[in-house]
Amino acid sequence: MSTVSGSPAQKINYLLNRAVAEVIDRRELERMLLSGRKLRIKEGLDPSAPDIHLGHMVALRKMRQFQELGHQIVLIVGDWTAQIGDPSGRSATRPMLTAEQVRKNAETYLAQFFRIVDKDKTEVRFQSEWFGKFDLGDVVRLTSKFTVAQFLARDDFAKRFSEGRPIAITELLYPLLQAYDSVAIQADVELGGTDQKFNFLVGRELQEMMGQKPQQIFMVPLLVGTDGVQKMSKSLGNYIGIAEPPEDIYGKTMSIRDELIMDYFELLTDVPDEELEEFRNQLKGGANPMNLKKRLARELVRQLYGEEDARRAEEHFEKVIQKKELPDSVRECHLSFNALRFPGGEIDMRRLLRATGVAASTSEAGRLINQGAVEVDGKRITTFQCQLSSGSIIKVGKHRFIKVINADNQT
């Protein structure tokens, strides 16, 4: 994991300026950081989407920086709010989760979370610690502090309301619960994406109402996903997961559109600002963006896996994608050739592709073959039947490879 070197003052400066969208209240936070007091930095975990991707990483890196300055991360597992489904930035109601799903998701999430954030400087808390004791009276007291108009001020609520689309009552509850979390753990700072601004602000208000000092709000920019349009999110499928294999992280990074390169550098790496400026000039000067993108891809894999894996991922990319050579290792599939033969004795490639899992169905496999997407040992096939020897390499599309081994011979 990367560490920014320098004096505490320099680190604070970096923390407050690099990859930051908005801080409320900035002056106050700066003062608190300089005071030397150990701050409690709150971060919410939404256990409905267990996989962490680069979009989350922007905030996770910030947490890491806070930790390096000696502060305490308090990670809240939203086991209650997950049952509601956070409506932030969405226009549709989300399905509720069962307690069991939440627990399982949280486990996966934490394992990934601690690849970036220091576990020893993190306090993990479950909402059920406090909401489990809530009774109706508490709920009434909590809800009575705010008005519908206040909540309708929130962008997505306002939009849905005016468009006549449904807003579940529980969704209005969401910001309240999240706000109460801040009270429960006495947060000094809450950290997250800009789409959370409303919820964060409710937290501030509620803390003040309940006699606490209102938390400072630290918002990081939202990372645009691999589609180049919408924010990175799992449900949109435009994400790069931090737990994906190095080659995939590298490869997916290479396929982002050029316009995103600098954003990614700024939000996801510690490449110094001066160097980024230089990159921008290079791009303006007509340099091939691919080279910068390779640097970016390397940086990302290095952060998540280390130098050695970054180098290997790059080699893999150059070899397989750029030079169109075979990868070093190809997934092997052992299967009975005889079970896949036509009466004439040749192999039915459609059934083989399905059996190996490359295609979801025989029909799909047939389509792939008809479209010229399938190569056997470097030769494109155009018919379903094929003479195949054990150990053949099959390539489907641009980057799917399998090696088929005839299991008939081995028994």
Place this chain on the structure above:
RNA sequence: GGAGGGGUGCCGGAGUGGCCAAUCGGAGCAGACUGUAAAUCUGCCGCCCUAAGGGCUACGCAGGUUCGAAUCCUGCCCCCUCCA
């Protein structure tokens, strides 16, 4: 409590008795072009069958009418809007 509208493939959204495995758009996949970029163009985009061709499922659920239903009828479930 009253009135009205609606549930279609991954999503949006046409279709109101046969020409519907279902127009179109998006997503996705593949091919061409490339820098595995983007954009663009082309094709595919339910499942199964030895590709032509055929079969089987499918339009909220369950029945029914009909030679024939996503389309008509009955019941049920669910959703939305407006009035109170």
